Amino acid sequence: MTARTDAVAANPVEAFLRSDRMPHIWCPGCGIGTTVNCFARALLQAKLNLDRVVVVSGIGCTGRVAGYLELDSFHTTHGRAIPFATGLKLANPELTVVVYSGDGDLVGIGGNHFIHAARRNVDLKVICVNNFTYGMTGGQVAPTTPLGALSTTTPYGCFEQPFNLPQLAESSGAVYVARWTSYHVRQLTHAFGEALRKKGFSFIEILSPCPTLYERRNRLGDGLEMMKYFKEQSLVRHGAPTKELGLTFQGPIAVGKFVDRERPTFLETLNQQLARTLEAQYAGCAGEHVRD
């Protein structure tokens, strides 16, 4: 019974957090913390060797995730989380490499890295917290800002067509593509688990409230209001064609798992091609020996 009391005396996610850095910098009602909470629970359930799990983030509010998780992590320069993570994976193929960053970081400044890592099917788990804006720098327009939405750089409403991220990921070559919101905590935790087990470029988009900048400017209320919008307007459409998944300002949201397929990974095709060409001279990439 004493053991029982001990067992419940600490939040199960605490072991995955750098507790000395709490409380974190995220605003009240920001959804990023909820996604981290779900990610920590997925790690708990996945029973992975945590010495072999690495988190890489870029710059932004979401980019702070790498600094709050009690895992080996790296906070890269803006937009460069994927190239850093690619190098990490190629040099240490046994690592599970997670890229956790914002929409601006991953598909704005880092967009080219994103499509090419997906095209090559680099074995990365890419988690994109999409709050429809550049949060950290004050709420500028992002490649995900819906048409008509206000931002500091679109004071008369956004007139740029936003990315449909699941479609971008699928057409670039991702083998696993899902979208959830920070309201869908159980489904999101499950999706994290699936992505952690999947081999190849896996992508999860998470729609998340930014009450301080995006919502305030658009008069959408607080974080909870946005969570209620996610709850009311989301429709689960597993397997839906990704071309149908574009988002509109406060419009309906399709969520679910859209793509789950197999393709040889970058390391596999690299080893195969070089072994075929160089034969016995080829020792394998990064310690992976293609022949005995």
Add this chain to the structure above:
Amino acid sequence: MDAEPTAPPGAGQPVEKTRRVRGVVYINGLRCKGCGFCIAFCPPKVLEFSSEFNPLGYHPPHLVRPEGCTGCDLCGLYCPDFAIYAVMIKNEPEDTRPPAPPAEGAPP
């Protein structure tokens, strides 16, 4: 506010704790930022904002109907500040439940 003043980091020391047959909820009121996610998305609606302020200036939630809590831990999943979580207690007769820990400041 750069650190929690009383709870040692990571210890998950509950600031408020209520025990009932189905679920136990632990609330670290020092960390809460008052977003209300746990309150709004608790299926049986057993949480409410308390009237006290925490050192960050927010009203942490408290359990108003402990008997209604199922221990589903959705509050724990929703919390962006890792300030609340719950544990399910399965079909346990009242007298075998672990004793409640001493109140803060009480002699050991």
